[in-house]
Amino acid sequence: MAKIRGSIVVNVERCKGCEVCMVTCPTGTIAMAKEVNGKGYNYAFPANPELCIGCANCAMVCPDGVITVYKTKI
Template sequence: MAKVRGAIVVNTQICKGCEVCVPVCQEKVIGISSDVNRKGYHYAYMKNPEACNGCTNCGTVCPDRAIAVYRVKVAT
């Protein structure tokens, strides 16, 4: 059976660092960067990419639609 790995891509220029995505990620994949975007916001990023399963919770709750979620089947 194939395993699913996920990945998120955060549009760092749109993200306002509201942190709504952080608690909904059950795998603890998302963190908030210490860097800032051009508007001065600390943005979300994948701090633990190996744990992402592509569940889409973060993309669903993002009020600015700054997160895109991708899934890839990986042979086990």
């Protein structure tokens, strides 16, 4: 069976660390970084990239549109 793999790109400097994407992610791919970005927010990043299925839920709820999603079948 073909497996669907996804990948996200987070524009770290524009992330405001609201955690809405982390809560909505069905696979637990996203976590908040311990480091902060230039604005002082703990930004979102794909902590478990191998779990991503490219559903784009995170990108759809992100208020600042910082997430770009890619998806492919392997």
